[in-house]
Amino acid sequence: MAEAVVSFVLESVRDFTTQEAKFLSGVSHQVEVAQNELQLMQGFLKDADARQGQDETVRIWVAKIRDAAYDLEDVIQTYGMKVVSKKKRGLKNVLKRFACIFKEGVHLHQIGAEIENITTKISALRSSLQSYNIKEIRDSSGGESSLQLHERLRRSYSHVVERDVVGLESNVEELVMHLLKDENRHRVVSIWGMGGLGKTTLARKVYHHKKVRQHFHSFAWVCVSQRFQVRNVWEGILIELISATKEKRQEVKDMTDDEIAKELFHVLQKSKCLVILDDIWRIESWNLLKAAFPDVETESTILLTTRNQAVASLANRNAYLHKLQPLNEKESWELLEKKAIPNRAEIDLGMYRDLGRKMLQYCKGLPLAIIVLAGVLARKNSIREWERVSENVHEYISRASYMKKNMKVYHECHYPEDSEFFVSELTKLWVAEGLISLRQHRHGSRETMEDIARDCLSELVERCLVQVGTSGSTGTIKGCRIHDLVRDMCLLKAKEESFLQIKYSLQENTSSVAAEATQLGKIRRLAIYLDKNADRLVSSRDETNGHVRSLLFFGLREWIPRSEKGLSPLKDFKVLKVLKVDGLYNVEVELPSEIGNLVHLRFLSVRGSDIKTFPPSLGNLVCLQTLNFHVQNIGMVIPNVIMKMKQLRHLYLPWNYIAKGKLELSTLGHLQTLDYLSTRYCDLKDVGRLTNLRKLRINLSGSLQNLEEILKSTSNKLNRIRSLTVENNMNYGEEQAMQIVSSYRGIYKLWLEGPIAELPKELQTYPNLTKLQLIECGLKEDQMGILEKLPNLTILRLFGNSFKENTKILVFSKGGFPSLEFLNLLA
DSSP: OHHHHHHHHHHHHHHHHHHSGGGSGGGHHHHHHHHHHHHHHHHHHHHHHHHTTTOHHHHHHHHHHHHHHHHHHHHHHHHHHHHHHHHHHOOSSHHHHHHHHHHHHHHHHHHHHHHHHHHHHHHHHHHTHHHHTOOOOOOOSOOOOHHHHHHHHOSOOOOOOOOOOOSOHHHHHHHHHHHTOOSSOOEEEEEEOOTTSOHHHHHHHHHTOHHHHHHOSEEEEEEOOSSOOHHHHHHHHHHHHTTOOHHHHHHHHHSOHHHHHHHHHHHHHHSOEEEEEEOOOOHHHHHHHGGGSOOSSOSOEEEEEESOHHHHTOSOTTOEEEEOOOOOHHHHHHHHHHHHOTTGGGSOHHHHHHHHHHHHTTTTTOHHHHHHHHHHHTTOOSHHHHHHHHHTHHHHHHOHHHHHHOHHHHHHTTSOTTOOEEHHHHHHHHHHHTOSOGGGSOTTOSOOHHHHHHHHHHHHHHTTSSEEOSBOTTSOBOEEEOOHHHHHHHHHHHHHTTSOEEESOOOTTOOHHHHHHHTTOOOOEEEEEOOTTOOOSSOSSOGGGGGOOEEEEEOGGGOOOSOSOTTOOGGGOTTOOEEEOOOOOSSOBOOOGGGGGOTTOOEEEOTTSOBOOOOGGGGGOTTOOEEEOOOOOTTEEOOTTGGGOTTOSEEEOOSSEEOSSOBOOTTOTTOOEEEEEETTTBOHHHHTTOTTOOEEEEEEOSOOSSHHHHHHHHGGGOTTOOEEEEEEOSTTOHHHHHHHHHHOTTOSEEEEESOOOSOOGGGGGOSSOOEEEEESOOBOGGGHHHHTTOTTOOEEEEESSSBOTTOOOOOOOTTOSTTOOEEEEEO
């Protein structure tokens, strides 16, 4: 992956020097020489990357060049940021300015020397190429440029649901037969096989089988995976089996572990339940969980999937073991044909079939490998392109070829196993890390880098490297996950490349993993899975901190700290770009003022955490692109420093906050998301200058003067807004709420909360409105006549007294709601 790293660094340095060229004049020559050295190195890195798996000395050489490239980027950006901040801050008087000249000159010399030192290292590494017999490989394939690829991918699509299942029919019937047997009621049914064989797919087919659904009364599905919490598994099963209401869910959450185990035991004993335990890795995991499962006669059944034979062969007199076999040659071709040649009637299959069967030999009947290969071949439109894939088929099957060139796949594996991650967050992380280049963005295009990131994700989905989890009602991808096999491979390569380190607890005396990793390179990304052994969030004795660019925490809901130090000391993370500390609500955590020293930070999220203060030093984070401060603490004071964050693209303010005076937001010209703008503490006039705004959430909580005039002057500038939420917390704010809605006619989504009584009549002429949610609006009955005339409305949600309390019947006219697909009513 060194080739990808060097290309990534070169683009990053070019982008930075293009934007801040005037502030790099003192070291511009040294930067140019360093860039040239890296460019000369690029052609050799293809060969080095291909050989490092077989030659340890080449692997060490690759690690050194990778570190040198990253170090160069760190030095240039750190120096550039210091100069930029000094220029913008200015000096108070001439005497101070003259006093700093000598100091700045010395600093400039030191930075120049540091860049020259890195350049010398790169040059020396290039000189040693002959001794390693590394050859230059030039790319003459004439492939698409990144820009052409993204332009071709830029299209609307619906996510692909896995329908082309091959070779599982007999497996499904056999398992269903065993599940429906009346004798020996208590049983454990195990599906066993290697990763990628389709165990989960088979379990899902059985779980939704018509006869199974008729036989059992209650159902639950839970993914166990390698790292799980026993209580969470029991709690999830119990809630599903009893179809828990909101109140009952809370009762379950308030139970002790013993109470949950006992209650689940009784439910399984008395009812006819089917529970799927997907992906159990160790026999110890089963031994921990089985206390809640009856060991006496019962009509319930546990079906588990595992890649571990010891788990599958549980010592249980009623257990049934089903070993899943690889696909045979005929089934393998059938799956490849369905995935790679959907319009097979239009071509001569002869040569394609011969090539396909030849390539399938490398798949060993593994469905996941076949699907990955099919994802590649589906994009090849000629027999010659299939032949090229065939020449390097082993590399495609292992996925190493593609993943080495696409660090985004590695980036996703920092999420815990089997977890679903939000696409909206992932794309922001990619942009913050610089994985989406400015050069991929067409000049003058209204396409954002987040749009390009979604295109990249679309490509990963099409290649079957990423699986679709949750999807939106219009087919957009909301959540994704990575298959275990792909994740395992990603983690293996990420460790080899020092791309990512995962720690499973954080104590002062745990540094062995870090020491092992630093032998082959400096750690740049750190994901920490917190457990009961962790005594703090940040270690103060880890020498790798100074090179970490991304710091992400997981498992916070279960974590109870044994130290008050929390996020200190952050000062060690000198080049940190991403900091994610979501869901930390078990304990109050102070954001230390030193967080303002993390001047490279581009992504900061404390969503759902128990944060009490908003440090004024956050105003120093002038590179920040995403600030997610969605916390529910009442009365948090927001200092007027957000205006300094001129690179902000996404701003999520607390749900309840106060400010001294008005928060200035007019400087945030790049802002795309403004979530929770309070009219009490923000001026709506500022919004008119945010011409890139796509998502706006307004809370009407203070008097609005000259609203009509303000909206008239701003609405035509905000024609990119696609999602609008208006919350009316004032008894007299109905008219203002409707005035705001009437000003943004290009919206696709509209959320209204609080009293409005009447909708604007022109709403039925909104050309793009597809989603509408109303909460506690208290509409008059005749307002249904406006709603049903919305021509393109596909989703309508009416929650909690959307109509007046005495409204008992909602009347829908014949022919109304011509496009409606989803209707959700909740009193």
